[in-house]
Amino acid sequence: MNMTSRSRAEIAADQRPGTFRAEWFTIAACTAMVLLLLLAVVGKAEAATRGSGDLALVVERANGSLQVVETTGNTSLTRIEGLGDLSHASAVFSRDQRYAYVFGRDGGLTKVDVLEGRIVARVVQSGNSIGGAISQDGSLVAVSNYEPGGVKVFSADDLALVADIPATYGDGKRSKVIGLVDVPGQRFAFSLWDAGEIWLADFSAGSEPAITRFEDIGRNPYDALITPNGRYYIAGLFGEDGLALLDLWHPENGVQRILPGYGRGEQKLPVYKMPHLEGWAVAGNRAFVPAVGRHEVLVIDMNTWQEAGRITVAGQPVFVMGRPDGREVWVNFAFPNNDTVQVIDSESLNVVKQLQPGKGVLHMEFEPRGEEVWVSVRDLDELHVYDTATYERRSLLPAQKPSGIFMTSRAARIGL
Amino acid sequence: MMRWPVLATLSLCALTTLASGMPSSERRVELDYLLTQDCGSCHGLTMKGGLGPALTPESLAGKPAVYLQTTILHGRPGTAMPPWRGILTDAESLWLAERLLAGEVGR
Numbered sequence: 001m002n003m004t005s006r007s008r009a010e011i012a013a014d015q016r017p018g019t020f021r022a023e024w025f026t027i028a029a030c031t032a033m034v035l036l037l038l039l040a041v042v043g044k045a046e047a048a049t050r051g052s053g054d055l056a057l058v059v060e061r062a063n064g065s066l067q068v069v070e071t072t073g074n075t076s077l078t079r080i081e082g083l084g085d086l087s088h089a090s091a092v093f094s095r096d097q098r099y100a101y102v103f104g105r106d107g108g109l110t111k112v113d114v115l116e117g118r119i120v121a122r123v124v125q126s127g128n129s130i131g132g133a134i135s136q137d138g139s140l141v142a143v144s145n146y147e148p149g150g151v152k153v154f155s156a157d158d159l160a161l162v163a164d165i166p167a168t169y170g171d172g173k174r175s176k177v178i179g180l181v182d183v184p185g186q187r188f189a190f191s192l193w194d195a196g197e198i199w200l201a202d203f204s205a206g207s208e209p210a211i212t213r214f215e216d217i218g219r220n221p222y223d224a225l226i227t228p229n230g231r232y233y234i235a236g237l238f239g240e241d242g243l244a245l246l247d248l249w250h251p252e253n254g255v256q257r258i259l260p261g262y263g264r265g266e267q268k269l270p271v272y273k274m275p276h277l278e279g280w281a282v283a284g285n286r287a288f289v290p291a292v293g294r295h296e297v298l299v300i301d302m303n304t305w306q307e308a309g310r311i312t313v314a315g316q317p318v319f320v321m322g323r324p325d326g327r328e329v330w331v332n333f334a335f336p337n338n339d340t341v342q343v344i345d346s347e348s349l350n351v352v353k354q355l356q357p358g359k360g361v362l363h364m365e366f367e368p369r370g371e372e373v374w375v376s377v378r379d380l381d382e383l384h385v386y387d388t389a390t391y392e393r394r395s396l397l398p399a400q401k402p403s404g405i406f407m408t409s410r411a412a413r414i415g416l
Numbered sequence: 417m418m419r420w421p422v423l424a425t426l427s428l429c430a431l432t433t434l435a436s437g438m439p440s441s442e443r444r445v446e447l448d449y450l451l452t453q454d455c456g457s458c459h460g461l462t463m464k465g466g467l468g469p470a471l472t473p474e475s476l477a478g479k480p481a482v483y484l485q486t487t488i489l490h491g492r493p494g495t496a497m498p499p500w501r502g503i504l505t506d507a508e509s510l511w512l513a514e515r516l517l518a519g520e521v522g523r
Contacts, residue, residue, distance in 0.1 A: 061461065062461070085460065085461060085462055085464070087456050087457075087460050087461035087462070087466070088457070088460075088466060105460055105461070105464075105466060106462075106464070127464075128460070128464070128465055128466060130466070130467075146465070146466065146467070147465065176467065193467070220496070222496075238496060270491060270498030270499050270500075271496065271498050272454065272498055273454070273457055274457070274458070274467060274496065335454050336503065360453070378453065379453075401453075
């Protein structure tokens, strides 16, 4: 249609010599502009026209870089460098799944454009940090710090400081902060390693948070998680056998100790790597968590919050991750068993599969619907992708001392 | 007050051990890797600290190697520092302590 009408216009122009030049000029200018636009688009086509829902960031901890990978064809897209010390690092995502906020060991908070593979903004906000969270509405990014101990909250837009929450306790000492998660209602929950406390910071009224403190929750909480529905916040305790449970529907009821004394007074094994609580492995009404200093995974009945079983595994669990459908739970282990991954049947509580990806299995991340799982194998400098139905390795990608793997689908999940 | 003479004696013993049981060059590569990657999990890959304290030469200044060796071997009860005996020998832990004091790791 366009061609036809243009031809008619040209014919008309030919018949009226006075307007010929103007018409020709307009057409030439338009063509040139379209060509220029096309060139610009083609130059950026691959980055600018794809979605970001199947992307993931892999932390390469030795060099302070990130690898952007896609999980449809399992390929590497690009590497982003210059993120500082990523010996311990994690990431959360903006609600549009385009930007990642990466929390580095050296206190660095870096906003990364995952699609364009570049750093958008970066601040070094403390001397030493451990993790972070993004608020329910996506406007605030909170970082939990070891040194100086506390939480700092930033604008997700430009990383401008919004609030500073020193984790003071006793006579003005500051505690290291761990287990920071987002809580529905524009709140954050976190735990104080040295103080043995859980704090709730409520930002629903603006940038001045209302803080609720829960004291005496147990010795040395080492990490915490929140259930996928945002109701229960649970901190694992390193300094004693047990976990601390906060019902966020009823914070007025305070913190309840669950599974107290699960070690039955036996001598704990030395802990060579602190376990993580993440990805809340839930199957039916049962939850699976690592037992600290023991070669066991603990099973919790979520109706009664009593122990519902324990599963003997190959070493001290670090990550206990539920496959998204809840049918299986995958576990990796601390040194010196960190070459192994075990798969637990969530119904029978049996170990049904053991994999040996290689030394230094640091992290596992399921694809959003769980058909594949990505595993970082630090000492081999490799990422492995396993089919969760057959346990066959489907892909292998090189990576430099890979640790955490973070899929953009986390953007839509409470507490991740 | 008795601590220093005891430590000095231990030091001497340790030196003797070191002379007799210096890790092989192959093992030294493994130990360096362990120090960076596994100790680094808590103390940071650059040894500037994490859940565990910083282990830079500046932060360790004044602490004898044998004191650090003892901490490595026996851990710090009541803290997150585990004992490494059974995984590391006396000589290996002393060698690691000296690497830390000399600032030869985490760079």
